[in-house]
Amino acid sequence: MAVRKHIRDLTVRSGEYIGERFVLLKCTDENAPLPPMLPGQFAQLRVDGSKTTFLRRPVSINYVDTSDNEVWFLIQIVGDGSRALARLKSGDSLNALLPLGHGFTMPRGQSDSYLLVGGGVGVAPLLFLGDRIREMGGSPSFLLGARTSEMLLEKDMFRSLGNVYITTEDGTEGERGFVTHHSVWRERRFDMISVCGPSPMMKAVARKACDMDMPCEVSLENMMACGMGACLCCVEKTVRGNVCVCTEGPVFDVKELNW
Amino acid sequence: MADLRTNIGGLELRNPVITASGTFGYGIEFEDVVELHRIGGIVMKGTTYEPRQGNDYPRMAETACGMLNCVGLQNRGVMYFAENIYPRIRKIDSRMIVNVSGSSPEDYARCAAVVDSLDDIPAIELNISCPNVRDGGMAFGVTTEGAASVVRAVRKAYRKTLIVKLSPNVTDIVSIARAVEAEGADSVSLINTLMGTAIDIEKRRRMLSIGTGGLSGPCIKPVALRMVCQVAHAVDIPVIGLGGICSAADAIEFIMAGASAVEIGTANFLDPAVSVKVVDGIDEWLDSHDVASVRDIIGVAE
Numbered sequence: 001m002a003v004r005k006h007i008r009d010l011t012v013r014s015g016e017y018i019g020e021r022f023v024l025l026k027c028t029d030e031n032a033p034l035p036p037m038l039p040g041q042f043a044q045l046r047v048d049g050s051k052t053t054f055l056r057r058p059v060s061i062n063y064v065d066t067s068d069n070e071v072w073f074l075i076q077i078v079g080d081g082s083r084a085l086a087r088l089k090s091g092d093s094l095n096a097l098l099p100l101g102h103g104f105t106m107p108r109g110q111s112d113s114y115l116l117v118g119g120g121v122g123v124a125p126l127l128f129l130g131d132r133i134r135e136m137g138g139s140p141s142f143l144l145g146a147r148t149s150e151m152l153l154e155k156d157m158f159r160s161l162g163n164v165y166i167t168t169e170d171g172t173e174g175e176r177g178f179v180t181h182h183s184v185w186r187e188r189r190f191d192m193i194s195v196c197g198p199s200p201m202m203k204a205v206a207r208k209a210c211d212m213d214m215p216c217e218v219s220l221e222n223m224m225a226c227g228m229g230a231c232l233c234c235v236e237k238t239v240r241g242n243v244c245v246c247t248e249g250p251v252f253d254v255k256e257l258n259w
Numbered sequence: 260m261a262d263l264r265t266n267i268g269g270l271e272l273r274n275p276v277i278t279a280s281g282t283f284g285y286g287i288e289f290e291d292v293v294e295l296h297r298i299g300g301i302v303m304k305g306t307t308y309e310p311r312q313g314n315d316y317p318r319m320a321e322t323a324c325g326m327l328n329c330v331g332l333q334n335r336g337v338m339y340f341a342e343n344i345y346p347r348i349r350k351i352d353s354r355m356i357v358n359v360s361g362s363s364p365e366d367y368a369r370c371a372a373v374v375d376s377l378d379d380i381p382a383i384e385l386n387i388s389c390p391n392v393r394d395g396g397m398a399f400g401v402t403t404e405g406a407a408s409v410v411r412a413v414r415k416a417y418r419k420t421l422i423v424k425l426s427p428n429v430t431d432i433v434s435i436a437r438a439v440e441a442e443g444a445d446s447v448s449l450i451n452t453l454m455g456t457a458i459d460i461e462k463r464r465r466m467l468s469i470g471t472g473g474l475s476g477p478c479i480k481p482v483a484l485r486m487v488c489q490v491a492h493a494v495d496i497p498v499i500g501l502g503g504i505c506s507a508a509d510a511i512e513f514i515m516a517g518a519s520a521v522e523i524g525t526a527n528f529l530d531p532a533v534s535v536k537v538v539d540g541i542d543e544w545l546d547s548h549d550v551a552s553v554r555d556i557i558g559v560a561e
Contacts, residue, residue, distance in 0.1 A: 007530070
């Protein structure tokens with residue numbers, strides 16, 4: 001589904017650190033209702049006040065609260081660009097180009113069972129996706145993986161939406177190991193597996209889903225410049241040749257990818 | 260309202276602001292956020308006769324005040340353009356210009372001949388300066404004989420306005436400009452990207468898939484401006500200036516350096532609506548300085 005792109009000066013309502021490496025920015029548009037956005041879509045955020053950051057930063061839409069005209073961005077601090085975004089405080093302005101890209105396939109019927117698999121900051125788009133699935137009458141389940149318990153993000157939010165299964169690499173919470181090791185794979189089948197996280201993790205989950213003959217969609221994070229299909233920098237090899245992740249994705253059916 | 264009309268090699272533009280190839284898609288990608296009819300011209304993606312997959316990912320690296328890219332002319336070929344894209348863009352109310360590339364003079368000419376038959380495309384920009392493909396591209400643009408051979412072949416196949424985009428990766432850009440003028444180019448645009456590279460120190464390897472890429476963005480503006488000055492003094496055909504333009508002030512610098520029009524490239528990534536802001540900014544500057552027409556300031560810099 002195509003939705004119209006906008007350039008908006010958002011206002012930050014709050015910027016809250018989660019541990020030392022993650023920040024949750026809650027933003028609003030004080031002048032207009034936020035545009036319609038779909039789970040899996042992203043925004044290109046302009047980074048002001050960083051001498052070393054030139055391009056916008058693509059950040060997935062973590063959550064949209066329509067009644068409160070609020071959009072959330074969950075940001076991992078990796079370099080100067082994300083550090084500058086993390087410094088934003090309540091009342092600051094944030095220029096955003098949004099919504100961009102092609103999101104997750106939504107359930108066709110209420111009974112469709114979804115397993116949303118997230119690793120690290122990759123859980124971000126799954127909160128919005130889970131919320132919308134639930135709004136449509138479905139009951140999403142979540143499988144969240146992290147290195148350690150402290151790096152499990154927005155756990156309580158996920159718990160309010162459905163079953164949450166957890167793995168940590170050090171065993172500090174949930175089952176020890178990677179998401180693909182979790183016992184839920186032996187106990188249940190799903191109509192759709194929706195994945196976002198580090199590339200090795202997504203590839204492992206995609207393989208598992210294919211082995212078990214379950215449809216699987218992944219959200220890719222290729223480096224991009226424009227976010228609008230103009231620069232052709234963020235391409236991924238697919239069965240259709242090189243395609244832009246920013247417009248054809250970021251969400252892809254794994255059957256389309258050359259994985 | 261000042262008079263913003265300008266002319267590049269017989270082609271009149273409603274204002275001197277053009278979006279640069281490879282930074283603005285086919286225009287339609289941007290129509291949600293920009294009023295396309297307010298842009299003087301749109302140079303569309305690089306187009307070749309045969310389809311091309313381009314280079315492998317990663318194709319970009321961010322740099323201080325700019326970026327490197329090595330896209331490598333990914334496109335679906337001129338026949339696909341003519342049949343599938345042209346019908347969707349032909350009614351856009353701006354000058355729609357096709358950027359043409361190839362691997363031999365004949366290849367360029369074949370592609371240009373197809374575009375020649377498209378009524379609503381009034382001009383092509385010949386890319387003899389792409390630094391990211393092995394066969395052709397910049398290979399032609401770095402010698403006077405190579406540049407002349409491509410323009411000679413294309414001039415025979417193409418009747419409308421022919422703009423030639425020059426490479427800055429040369430010892431003497433003036434001699435190249437003169438060579439393409441002598442072969443019948445109607446205009447030259449400069450500069451294309453400057454070749455560069457970047458290294459990931461943790462991985463101990465170069466960041467781009469083919470090792471090198473073209474540098475663009477505000478970091479190249481002083482180099483571009485110097486070359487526009489040099490070329491504008493040396494040729495009689497109109498010059499289109501580009502390289503790092505982000506604002507109306509940047510554009511006016513290029514016009515004062517001798518450019519009859521400007522192209523905006525990488526800045527479209529930072530603000531997709533920047534081109535229209537530059538148009539408005541030029542207009543305001545002219546009004547506030549009591550200059551009736553943008554043509555009155557072309558090449559005025561001493």
